[in-house]
Amino acid sequence: MFMSKYIDSYQHKGLRKKLVDLLIEKGITDEAVLAAINAIPRHFFLDSAFDKIAYEDRAFPIGEGQTISQPYTVAYQTQLLQIKKMDKVLEIGTGSIYQATVLAEIGARVYTIERQKKLFEAQKNYFFKSKYPNIKFYFGDGFEGLPTFAPFDKVIITAAAPFIPPKLVEQLKVGGMMVIPVDEGDAQRMLRLTKQSDGSMKEESFEQFSFVPMLTGKNG
Numbered sequence: 608m609f610m611s612k613y614i615d616s617y618q619h620k621g622l623r624k625k626l627v628d629l630l631i632e633k634g635i636t637d638e639a640v641l642a643a644i645n646a647i648p649r650h651f652f653l654d655s656a657f658d659k660i661a662y663e664d665r666a667f668p669i670g671e672g673q674t675i676s677q678p679y680t681v682a683y684q685t686q687l688l689q690i691k692k693m694d695k696v697l698e699i700g701t702g703s704i705y706q707a708t709v710l711a712e713i714g715a716r717v718y719t720i721e722r723q724k725k726l727f728e729a730q731k732n733y734f735f736k737s738k739y740p741n742i743k744f745y746f747g748d749g750f751e752g753l754p755t756f757a758p759f760d761k762v763i764i765t766a767a768a769p770f771i772p773p774k775l776v777e778q779l780k781v782g783g784m785m786v787i788p789v790d791e792g793d794a795q796r797m798l799r800l801t802k803q804s805d806g807s808m809k810e811e812s813f814e815q816f817s818f819v820p821m822l823t824g825k826n827g
């Protein structure tokens with residue numbers, strides 16, 4: 608069936624360029640991150656009702672009480688991760704797949720986990736399988752990670768973590784990095800943890816953000 612939602616018009620491209628300019632103004636400097644955001648039609652990841660506002664720097668509902676992260680947040684987390692081509696990246700919280708697609712567009716091999724069955728199943732459509740064969744989808748509890756595919760070069764958590772999940776630390780390579788928003792009451796502090804050769808984690812602290820909670824167990 609012809610799906611008008613998957614048309615990327617000049618208008619969409621123009622709005623996307625403006626979004627990229629805004630992200631530059633807000634301090635994003637990583638050229639690969641900016642190029643990925645400029646290349647990916649964010650309106651494909653949203654209900655068609657959001658078509659006209661998909662390129663505003665805002666989070667939007669995606670069902671099941673979840674949200675697609677704000678573009679600034681996606682850019683910020685991706686920039687902190689210093690993604691290189693072929694990096695093996697574990698993402699917790701697939702949601703709309705937008706963040707996973709940004710990582711894949713930069714050339715990472717992405718393993719993404721979602722705990723909401725409905726969101727996991729919604730991901731089995733359209734252009735992903737052909738355009739982004741470097742994204743692999745898993746239904747499960749992100750606190751457990753993916754031990755079968757460990758170790759990872761990078762780990763990104765896209766929900767508010769109540770604490771740093773020990774199994775995700777275990778599944779990170781030495782020299783690898785984890786970017787994680789950790790609860791601080793109403794907001795979360797963005798942390799970047801780098802695994803040292805003795806197994807300890809070097810911790811750097813960045814801005815505050817607001818995410819939906821990281822929850823234990825699977826739903827559905």
Ligand code: SAH
Nearest residue numbers: 675700702703705706722748749765821822
């Ligand atoms: N990266 C997503 C952001 C989605 S919001 C995007 O680009 O759209 C966070 C997502 O994390 C939600 O879909 C939520 O269901 C999921 N989530 C929360 N706790 C989780 C857990 N323990 N394991 C896996 N996914 C989880």
